[in-house]
Amino acid sequence: MARIGVFTCWCGENVARHVDIEKVTETVAQMPGVRCSINYKYMCSDPGQAQIRDKIQSERLTGLVVASCSPHMHLKTFRKAAQTAGLNPYLVEMANIREHCSWVHHNREEATAKALDLIRMSVEKVKRDHELVPIRVPLTRRALVIGGGVAGIQAALDIADAGHEVALVEREPSIGGKMAGLSETFPTLDCSQCILTPRMVEVGQHPNIKLYTYSEVESVEGYVGNFKITIRQKARYVDMVKCTGCGDCWNSCPIKKNLSEFDCGMGFRKAIYIPFPQAVPARPVIDRLACTRLKRGTGCGLCEKKCQAKAINFADEDKLVVEQAGAVIVATGYKLYNIAKEQDNAQLSGYGEYGYGKYKDVIDALQFERLVSASGPTGGEIKRPSDGKIPQSVVFIKCVGSRDNAKGLAYCSKICCMYTAKHTMLYKHKTPGGEAHVFYMDIRAGGKAYDEFVRRAIEQDGAKYYRGRVSKITEENGKLIVRGADTLAGAPVTIEADMVVLAVAMRPADGVHALAQKLNVGYDEFGFLSESHPKLRPVETNAAGVFICGACHAPKDIPEAVAQASAAAGKTLVMFGREELTREPEIARINEQTCAACYTCVRGCPYTAIERAETLTPKGVHVKYTARVNEGLCMGCGTCVALCPSKSAELEGFTEQQIYSMVESLMT
């Protein structure tokens, strides 16, 4: 039999002014199951709480209703008080007779009647509360970082520096990501490689970091604190241990004309190569599609002959490695919108009108970065691809793909305004007398010293900005005819350019969707990964223990990516700082006996916290299929309960019995 204590609070005058406390106390005392009903001026004060504790013990209460303010205000307070007195804290309910009653209803009779209803409902609810204990989840203090660009590097180093082991997985043969290929960075114009390569080296040498380059995540099992990740190490054909990175192999390789990925197709590499001189690890890889020996199975083998360390292994195969981790950080970065035509999405129709892929001198921003980079294919001289001439007039077009609903991408890629200004500067600095024309929709230069930077490009370096779009680029007599509009002047503009640089939209890197599905992380309509809350949980995801940073989340520049990476590392370290993970026990559970295994809940759960499972006898014999809640993942929203037709799903703290008894208590 229930023994409920009801404690009605005056809240000084706040409740008492409009609610007849004495009447409430007396009426409540008559409610079925109520053992004691008392009131006090300030229930949340020490003497108030002392009364609660005393009554819990003297009346051997089995449940507690505090009729006072909002549970958002003091539920924790009273739960703690109950716990101190030996009552399970989840046997406490509050009736909100202040915010929802006395403060908003000034008719004493009506307010008193409503207060009684609110308490009556809470009494019915608390009678059906269960004793709950926080869920404990064991924790592996090891992190997995996916993506070795600047964000991944930052996150890995932060966690490793805090003394925890990190596995860093990078798809390419070297870490460094897009930033390693950039020329100079805005707004300071410092050399990108000068700031990044020391960090890359640090990663390579860090005792706490295990580096998997040329590797991809194959599958993910487990949940927060206990992930098991299988990593595919692609065949490199070079023994990483034996190899010294001397370069004899690539110097001897006869297969030269392979477009360099690192140079965005603007330069060439060998069939055995390191992507760029400062690569980490500084170990080559053989391009199996280019290598004569690997293609034919016989012949050539020059690299093998030249290698004194005997590191070449043509028989190498992909390897699967399993890593344990408590947290996963996704930092898979971005790619550029392929304006010739995106293959993965029929909506993205490309920008045929700009002739990318047709006219050699129409290039994208990353290609331009390689052209101006001192380590690039032209050694930093700006020569146009078609004939190697120095362009005297360059047109830069912004928002190519971005902010263009007609082409399928509605969002702003955020960094193009800044890097285009940088591009005009770098071009003007290197090409005396050259003309830089910029077509823009808006200039978005919010950031420390950003707008000043753009003004400098326009005012000091003389870049010409036109507010308007370019409609078409055609080629006449070796010139690119750029036809656009200057909407401020209200006139069409035609520029005869030697080269055109397109600031194309940022898109999430290839393969991120498959990865997101393995990790149960959501993504938006453009494929960017979804954070758990846009304001308050910006690096968390709905998959507990999975964090995101960098451009896989949304377009962002280097400082932002780095800041977010450190935030993700910080969140990971907060988790690792605990003894064990405890989670709120007000979560869903499934009655496996009645579950019909339709798995509607599995499809509907926002946290993929419900799994397809099997009920087995103690001896392991199959009884039936069922759905099962993963306690490590459930956040307690209760969506499954509403979706479950047989009501085999139940949410602790908001059970069907509780809700129905509350509604029915209003029938009297």
Place this chain on the structure above:
Amino acid sequence: MSEIITHAELRRLMDDWIARGGEVIGPAAVKPDLVQYARLESAGLMLSGYIHPANSIKEFFFPRSEILYRYKFTGKKIELSDVVNDPVKPMLIMGARPCDASMLPILDRVFNWDYKDNFYDKRRDAATVVTMACTEHDDACFCTSVGCGPAAEQGSDALLIRLGEDAFEVRCLTGKGRALFQGKTQPGERTAEIPPGPPLKFDADFVRKFTRDNFDNPIWGELTLRCAGCAACAYTCPTCHCFDIVDEGNAYGGARVKNWDCCQFSMFTQHASGHNPRSAQGQRQRQRLSHKFAIYPDKFGEILCTGCGNCGRICPVGLGVLTVLEEISNATPSLESVEPV
């Protein structure tokens, strides 16, 4: 020599009953394609267009849902309020099929052999049942096989037999019947012909023996494999009388309610432990037939079936009592010796 009543007089009689505050129940077209026994708003007897209504008169004596008592918590006290003595209106059942009225003596025994069920009895006392002899039968009818017939008198207070278009011969069988027709009939020369009922379709004694001897026979499961497990047969059956008692209410009060229940539901015998002694539909079908042809007869000496055929007509998969028994007869060679006469 017989007593005759005209259709017009019969209507007047029903009208008077309603006018005096009683209720009249009879077959009615409640939907264009559905005839059921229903409360009649105004008098008028439906004489053709159906073989048997899609329900039985059972529910007017033993309702689908009936409150046994109400309860209320006041302060820390519980208050009960009885409803058993609430009055019921005088009820005239007019034009029931003899196979329906025949269920009354059967249920009388169930509700009175030990504990007297006042809820049933007060309705029974308030009722006068006038049956109408059948002039037609269909494939589903098998009254003659269970000791009933087109003009069976069990449970009737008076029996009407059609005499031409608008007159009936009245045979008053009880005091209630005589009281009802007192002064309403004229003597007549003609005596009505009672048409023949359906032919004999199985031997009830054989069925009784078979069910007793074949508790574990897989034939039950085999014959009833297509049973969907609903209660359509039981709830339209005049004689099925299982019920369940539930409390409907909240912490402040409510009512204890008696509802129809059915042995064909898997939950019917489900134990709280999870164990179910009748876990398969075949076992539940066996139970139903055993109850009708062995268990009830063992206790009360009569078959718990009036042969109305509703189960066969209404079953969504055509699995009435008759179908199963015919199959048993077919499947069992020994039955040849007791083939219908």
Place this chain on the structure above:
Amino acid sequence: MTSAASIGYYPGCALHGSSNDYEASVRACLGALGVELCELNDWICCGATAAHSLNHNLAVALPARNLAIAERDGVRELLAPCPMCSMELIRGNRAMARDEKLRRKMSEIVELNIKGETKVLNLIQVFQGIGMDAIKAAVKYPLTEISAACYYGCLLTRPPEDLRFDDCEHPSSMETIIEALGGKTVEWNYKTECCGAGMTLANTDTVLELSHKILSNARAHGANCVVAACPMCHVNLDMKQGDVERRYGVRHGMMIYYLSDLTGLALGIDAHTLGIDRHFVVTK
């Protein structure tokens, strides 16, 4: 498509009116290639530019009725040689495919069931269906003298998400056909530029300017004729060419052919049958 195939044919207003020369050549050359055109029964206006700015229901209902008739009559493929017509029909189909409710509503309005099973084709798609090999095989007089600037205009490749027969901005399918006919083509810059057709009456100056640019660019790239597959383009470049020349004081003298004209000539059909003698610009 096999030879002697039959496809549905939606002429629209232009091919039955001002551009009956186009219809003549389409019929003649497709006939010679073994494709029989079955004109759609009781066809009505496609809605063109006017309907969608007046009434959304009307804009869908007009093409919907034509499509429904086609479906009712078992027409699986429907040729609409006018790109405006084909675009309107395609847009109607798409609107109904995306909105089941609209589809049912249209079925009710036009009192015919519409499933959206009829595929609408333009002239190029029909040629693609016949196949370049079949066309090459049928050529009697290869177009050796022809150096054509293929002009697609603004509509022929649109809407790109529905018309995937060619690249919207850099099309090349017409070139492939001309080359199959033995002709040469030039690479030029105004393939998909607007000719100003919508402004023909309202803003003649713009039309003349646009047409002038198109003609000039074609000539500059060495073309001796322009090939179009749109009645509106043809009107602007052919009929208005004299005005252009007077306005800009130049002599273009550029023959404007329909794609079907050149095909017909290569197949050995005479210019009169093809309606070429009804063009305005005439050269030897």
Place this chain on the structure above:
Amino acid sequence: MIVDQLRELCARLLSEGTAQVVIGYGQAAPGKPAYPVFIRRAEDADQLVWNDQCMTNLAATLKRREVKALGKPAVIVKGCDERALIMLAKESQIVRANIYVIGVECNGAGRPAMAKCASCDVHVPRWTDTVIRETESQAAAVRTTPSSARYADLEAFMRKTPEARLAFWRAEFGRCVKCYACRQVCPLCYCERCIADKNRPCVIDTSATPKGNFAWHITRAFHLAARCAGCDECARACPAHIDLRLLNLALAAAAEDHFGWRAGMDPEAEPPAGAYSLKDKEDFIG
């Protein structure tokens, strides 16, 4: 004749061991209603019939444990029945590979044909292992009905006032005795413990009173929202002739309007139940 092909196929499937049981239609005598039969021996294949009395949706038998115990089934489906089968697969109740599906072309079942047949657009099942077609001449008689006719009965009903609609349902549900025939014959009502049988709390009053009956019929209909494959077995089974079809139609129309979804039409399509779209309409939310 279809029936000959069916019998031959049945015998072959059983003798080759492709299926352990063939679920089809049997008939006590010609002209009598056809009911499910469960053929387990090739020599019994002659029990199968095929005619316009084959109304029952045999997909509904698959949920029953007695039937599951018979082994791998081959089941005969009409186009409409197949929709339920597809939904069962979508809801993990069957594994397609573990069932042999025999499709039979149907141009109307029942005499007169059932209401659903008038707007049928799935005369020929497609998700089958074998499909048996009518002869050419019969197939030519295939009806094609405008899809707008699908909801004609509903639209007519909705022209009544809300008060008249409520009065209608009070009368309809007033006849409900809670025999649960509607539930038992429904291929998609496969819960092991129906919410109607749940107490603590009692979501649906056990009593067959207006309160309990409204709660039951609202729940039954809504649990089938965007799932009901429109076989109308519930309405056909109801001994009180409650017009359950109308409720199913209402939800089917809503699912089609909002999501362009028709349950069980496309085995590849993702069901809207348990899912959501950012573009879902919310003109009713203030």
Place this chain on the structure above:
Amino acid sequence: MNETNRFEPRIIAYVCNWCTYLGADLAGTNRLEYPANVRIIRFPCTGRIDFNLIVKAFEAGADAVLVSGCHPGDCHYTAGNYHARRRWMLFRQLLDTLGIDLNRIHFTWISAAEGRKWAQVVTGITEQTRQMGPYTAYREIARASA
């Protein structure tokens, strides 16, 4: 004081914990007075509120029901409100077919910042329901027990 004989509707509000409940808290903090006819039942999320609860509210004698949660995109659990929205899209159609008065059922999005909206919504619903009178149609259904 009440005017005598004025009908006081009973309104049950099912609200989510993170937006509308806090919105109602804010109405309190700002002392925005509104009619005392509404009884709030708190859920973690609108995704938890299933259709049976609306039926149950009417069975319990409610004259109107309000379901309120986070605006699209604001759900504490990211998607619960989207699930709810889809549920009500279909459920309203069923109720409409049954002839149940849709003016008795209200859906709103009210954020934690919209205390004023909460007060306005409750005032509006109370007034509207008062105009319509008691929901006798369903009360009759619910009352007509065995």
